[in-house]
Amino acid sequence: SQTIHxxxxxxxxxxxxxxxxECTVEGTSNPNLYWYRQAAGRGLQLLFYSVGIGQISxxxxxxxxxxxxxDRQFILSSKKLLLSDSGFYLCAWSxxxxxxxxxxxxxxxxxxxL
Amino acid sequence: SQQGEEDPxxxxxxxxxxxxxxCSYKTSINNLQWYRQNSGRxxxxxxxxxxxxxxxHSGRLRVTLDTSKKSSSLLIxxxxxxDTASYFCATDYGQxxxxxxxxxxxxLP
Numbered sequence: 621s622q623t624i625h626x627x628x629x630x631x632x633x634x635x636x637x638x639x640x641x642e643c644t645v646e647g648t649s650n651p652n653l654y655w656y657r658q659a660a661g662r663g664l665q666l667l668f669y670s671v672g673i674g675q676i677s678x679x680x681x682x683x684x685x686x687x688x689x690x691d692r693q694f695i696l697s698s699k700k701l702l703l704s705d706s707g708f709y710l711c712a713w714s715x716x717x718x719x720x721x722x723x724x725x726x727x728x729x730x731x732x733x734l
Numbered sequence: 735s736q737q738g739e740e741d742p743x744x745x746x747x748x749x750x751x752x753x754x755x756x757c758s759y760k761t762s763i764n765n766l767q768w769y770r771q772n773s774g775r776x777x778x779x780x781x782x783x784x785x786x787x788x789x790x791h792s793g794r795l796r797v798t799l800d801t802s803k804k805s806s807s808l809l810i811x812x813x814x815x816x817d818t819a820s821y822f823c824a825t826d827y828g829q830x831x832x833x834x835x836x837x838x839x840x841x842l843p
Contacts, residue, residue: 626776654831663822663835664777710776714831721826722767725776 622647626711626726633733639684639698641729643711646692651713653694654723655686658708670694706733739834740823746840753810755837757823758803766799767824768808771836777822780808813841 626643633639645651652671656664666679668686676686683702687695694711708730712723740757747753757766765784769777783790783799783806790797796809810817820836 656833661838664833666831666833708774712777721765721831722779722782723769723777723824723831724779727776728774730774 622713622724624711624713624724624726626729628729629727630730631732633701633731635703635733636700639696639701639705639731641696641709641711641731643694643696643726644692645713648692648713648715650691651715652721653688654712654714655694655696656710656712658710658728660708664710668696701733703733706731740821740837742837743835744838744840746842747813749813749815749841749843751813753813753817753839753841755808755821755823755839757806757808757834759806759823759825759832760804761827762801764826764828766797766806767826768795768797768806769822769824769833771820771822773819780821810839813839815841815843817841 623646654669655667657667658664668676668678670676670688673688673691684698708728710728711726714721714723740755745753763785765782767782768780770780771777781792781795781797783797785801788799794811799806818841820838822833822836824833
C-alpha cells in the first residue's frame with residue numbers, strides 16, 4: 621500500500637534562517653506531488669506541484685522554492701525565512717494523469733517563524 | 735478565483751443530529767471531492783462525485799452535486815462526537831485542484 625511521510629512534525633525557526641521540509645512517498649511510481657500551506661482556521665493554498673522529476677510548477681510567488689530530486693521525494697525550501705512563512709505545511713500525492721485526482725496527505729509540519 | 739466556498743463556516747450540532755455542509759464553485763469541473771481534517775492533522779479523502787453524477791452515498795455520508803447551480807452538499811447523518819473536524823470541498827479542474835476554506839463541525843455529546 622502507498623504511504624506518505626512528511627517531517628518534521630513541528631519546527632521553530634528564527635527569521636532569516638533556512639528551511640528544508642521533506643516529503644517522501646512509498647508504494648507508488650511517478651506520483652503527482654504537491655505542497656500546500658494552511659493558515660490557522662483556513663483552507664489550503666497550493667504552493668507547488670510536480671508531475672515528474674525536476675518538473676516544478678509554482679502557484680504563488682513567494683519566499684519558498686521546491687525541488688524533486690527523486691521520483692518520490694519532494695522538498696520545500698527557503699534560503700531566508702520570513703515571519704509570514706509561519707503556518708501548517710502539507711505534502712500530498714495523487715495518481716498519474718488520467719487517474720482520478722484523489723489526493724493523499726502527509727501529517728503536516730507546523731512551522732513557527734519567530 | 736476558481737476557489738470553492740463552503741458554508742457555513744462553522745456548525746455546531748448535538749450528537750445524533752444530521753449535519754449539512756454546502757460548497758459552491760465558479761467554473762466547470764471534472765469532479766468534486768470532500769475531505770476531512772482533524773485538528774492539526776493532514777486531510778483525509780472522504781468521497782468523490784463526478785461531474786455527471788448527481789448523488790453519491792458512502793456509509794453515513796451523502797453527497798449531492800448540482801452542476802447547473804455549481805454547488806454541492808455533504809450530509810452526515812446520525813452524527814457522532816468523533817465526526818468533529820473541518821470538512822473541505824475540493825474541485826478538480828484537471829490541471830488545477832482547488833480547496834475551499836472549509837466548514838468546522840462540532841458535534842456535542
